[in-house]
Amino acid sequence: MAIQWFPGHMNKARKDVTERLKDIDVVIEMLDARLPASSANPMLARMAKGKPRLMILNKQDLADAAATQQWLEWYRAKKNTQALGMDAGERAPAQKLVAACRELAPTRGGLEKPLRVLICGIPNVGKSTLINSMSSRKVAKTGNMPGVTKNEQRIILADDVELFDTPGMLWPKIEVEEGGYNLAASGAVGRNAMDEEEVTLELLKYLIQHYVPELSARYKLDDIAGLQDWQVLEMIGRKRGAVQSGGKINVQKAAELVLTDFRDGNIGRITLERPEEWLAWEKRAKEL
Ligand code: G4P
Numbered sequence: 090m091a092i093q094w095f096p097g098h099m100n101k102a103r104k105d106v107t108e109r110l111k112d113i114d115v116v117i118e119m120l121d122a123r124l125p126a127s128s129a130n131p132m133l134a135r136m137a138k139g140k141p142r143l144m145i146l147n148k149q150d151l152a153d154a155a156a157t158q159q160w161l162e163w164y165r166a167k168k169n170t171q172a173l174g175m176d177a178g179e180r181a182p183a184q185k186l187v188a189a190c191r192e193l194a195p196t197r198g199g200l201e202k203p204l205r206v207l208i209c210g211i212p213n214v215g216k217s218t219l220i221n222s223m224s225s226r227k228v229a230k231t232g233n234m235p236g237v238t239k240n241e242q243r244i245i246l247a248d249d250v251e252l253f254d255t256p257g258m259l260w261p262k263i264e265v266e267e268g269g270y271n272l273a274a275s276g277a278v279g280r281n282a283m284d285e286e287e288v289t290l291e292l293l294k295y296l297i298q299h300y301v302p303e304l305s306a307r308y309k310l311d312d313i314a315g316l317q318d319w320q321v322l323e324m325i326g327r328k329r330g331a332v333q334s335g336g337k338i339n340v341q342k343a344a345e346l347v348l349t350d351f352r353d354g355n356i357g358r359i360t361l362e363r364p365e366e367w368l369a370w371e372k373r374a375k376e377l
Contacts, residue, residue: 094263094278102258103132109207109241109255110136114194117143117186117252119210119219121275122152122174123360125160126367127268128211128277132260141193142170143186143206147215150176156360163364169193177215183223183246190250204250212257213277220244220254265374267291271361276352286322289344292351293318295361303357307350322347 110116116137121128125146144164149157157174164172171189175182190206197204210216224244244252263269270291273283296304301314308325316324326332326343333339350356362370 094259094261094269094272094282099259099261102256103136105241106133106207106209106255106258107136109253110140113140113205113207113253114197115141115143115190115204115206117145117190117206117208119145119147119208119214119216121211121214121277122146122149122157122160122176124268124271124275124362125164126362126364126371127265127271128214128275130209130211130258130260131264133209133258140169141190142167143189143193144170144172145186145219146172146174147210147219148176149174150178151354151358153358153360156363159364160360175219177218177222179222182219186223186252187247187250198249200249202249206246206250206252208252208254209258211259211272211277213275216254220252223252265367265370267362267366267370274348274351274361285348286340286344289322289347290318292347292361293321296356296359297321300357300359303359307356 116133118129118133125144129144146152146157146160161172161174164170171193173185173189175185179185186206190204191198194204196202208216208220220242223246241256242254244254246252263272270288272278273288274292293304297313297316297318304310304321305313308328310321310324310328313321313324322340322343323338325347326338326340329343329346331339331342331346347356351359
C-alpha cells in the first residue's frame, strides 16, 4: 500500500457524528467525481444505514463527463439515495441541495419539523468551498447552542432547512488498494503519507489504459499505447526537462509534475474508476 491514512481523532469524530445522526433526516456525502467510490467513507455508510442519502459528485469540472453520468446512475439506483454532479462553478448550490433533500425526506420541513441535513466528506473534496458559497452571512456560530458540539457549523439553507457540518471523520483502513492510490492521486492524502513515484506510476497505468489521447496531447508523446507506466514517466521527464546531471531522469520531479497536472485538470477531464472496475477491485480485496 502506497499511502498511510491518518484518521486523527477518529473516536471523537465518530462519536460526534453518531450523536448528530440521531436527529438528522438526510445525510449528504461529498465525493470526488474523479474517484467517487474511493472517496466514499465506508464507516459513514454503515453509520447512516437506513437514512436517506444524497451523494454529491463534486469537482465534476475535472472529471470525465461520461463516467460521472455512469456514477450518478449507479447511486440513483440505490435505495433511498439521490445523486448530484456539482462543482465550484454551480450558480445556486443551496437550491439544488434543498430540492434534492426535500425529495428524499418529503415528510420533513415546515417550521415545526425543520429538515435537518448532515454533510460529510474527505479532506480537499471541496466541502468548505461549497459551504462558503452557500452560507454568506448565514453561518450560525454553534459553540454555545445546546446539543451542538463546538466544532460543528450549522448553516441555514432555507427557513426550514438546516445543514450541519461536522469536522472530518476518516476511516481506519483503506481496504481497496486502488482506492488508496486514487485518494493519494487526488490530493486527499498529505504529501508525507505517500510515495509520490508509486502513486504516479499507478495513475499512469490507468491513464495508459483509458486516456492515451489526453496523455499524448499534454506531453506531446507519440506511440505510448502498450508502453509501461515507468517508460511513460521517463518520457514525460525527458520532455519536461526533469533530467539530472549525466542525463538521468529525475523520476521524483517527473512524478510531481504529473500529479500536479492531474490535480489541476491539465491532462484533461479524467475519472480514475468506473463502477464495474470498482466492483472488481472490491471483490479482489475481499478475497485477499
Ligand atoms: P475541503 O473543505 O473539503 O477540505 O476542501 P476545500 O473547499 O478547501 O477545497 C479544496 C480545493 O479544491 C481548493 O483548492 C478548492 O478551490 C478546490 N475546489 C473545490 N471545489 C472545486 C470544484 O468543484 N472544482 C475544482 N476544480 N476545484 C474545486 P485550493 O484552495 O487551490 O487548494 P489546493 O488545490 O491547493 O489544495
